[in-house]
Amino acid sequence: MKKIIGTVVFALAITGVSTSVSASSSDEYTPSVKNIDKVEYIDGEQVEVNGVELTVEEIPSASMGVYATGKRNAKVIAKKPLFAKWYATATSDATYKQKEISAKVRAYKGNGVQLGGTKSQTVKNSTYAAATVYPGSAIGPTAFAIGNHGFIRSGYVDWFPQTKKSF
Numbered sequence: 347m348k349k350i351i352g353t354v355v356f357a358l359a360i361t362g363v364s365t366s367v368s369a370s371s372s373d374e375y376t377p378s379v380k381n382i383d384k385v386e387y388i389d390g391e392q393v394e395v396n397g398v399e400l401t402v403e404e405i406p407s408a409s410m411g412v413y414a415t416g417k418r419n420a421k422v423i424a425k426k427p428l429f430a431k432w433y434a435t436a437t438s439d440a441t442y443k444q445k446e447i448s449a450k451v452r453a454y455k456g457n458g459v460q461l462g463g464t465k466s467q468t469v470k471n472s473t474y475a476a477a478t479v480y481p482g483s484a485i486g487p488t489a490f491a492i493g494n495h496g497f498i499r500s501g502y503v504d505w506f507p508q509t510k511k512s513f
Contacts, residue, residue: 375402375505382423391430397423398511404442405503415502416441422451422493422509431483432513436493437476446470448496453481453513456488468496489513 382397399421406415418440426432436451450466461481469475481489493509 375405375503375507377402377420377507382421386425388427391427393428394426395423396426396511396513397421398509400507400509402505404440404499407501407503418497418505420493420495420497420505420507420509422491422511424453424489424491424511424513426513431480432485432489433478433480434491434493434513435476435478436491436495436509437474438495438497439474440497440499441473442499443471443473444497444499446496446498447472447475448494449475449477450494451477451479451491453479453485453489453491455486456490461485461489485513 377400380399380401382395382399384395386393386395399419401417401419403417404415418438420436420438422434422436424432424434432453434451434453436449438447438449440447446468448466448468450464452464453461455461462479465477465479467475467477479491490510490512495505495507495509497505
């Protein structure tokens with residue numbers, strides 16, 4: 347059963363989502379949080395999909411005038427097919443090209459043991475980056491995926507959030 351939480355901070359703590367802003371930034375992003383819990387059918391197979399998506403509006407740096415701001419989205423999705431290997435994908439996307447955009451994903455058992463290695467993608471002058479890791483099947487009821495994301499655009503405050511979601 348989904349719970350509706352009144353504040354973003356409490357929601358972030360409950361869902362296991364955390365965000366951070368680069369240490370050199372004095373402005374702070376407050377993301378909107380969207381939980382993703384659904385069932386998809388991929389190649390005729392039922393797949394349980396659990397994820398979380400953070401969305402923010404870009405913040406111009408203090409030295410910039412009025413320029414177009416866009417949205418930045420950081421998402422991690424954990425998928426559990428019935429018969430195939432489980433997998434997790436981290437995606438980072440933005441309305442406008444970023445000087446550098448990145449996504450990194452890892453999967454862990456509930457006891458903290460990492461599974462399937464680390465996958466990452468960093469792209470320059472792009473709006474999209476994604477990485478997928480395949481930790482295997484039946485990795486336990488407390489397994490989770492962590493995504494790290496990076497958004498760098500000249501004239502705007504950098505954003506480096508982390509997303510986390512259980513399988």
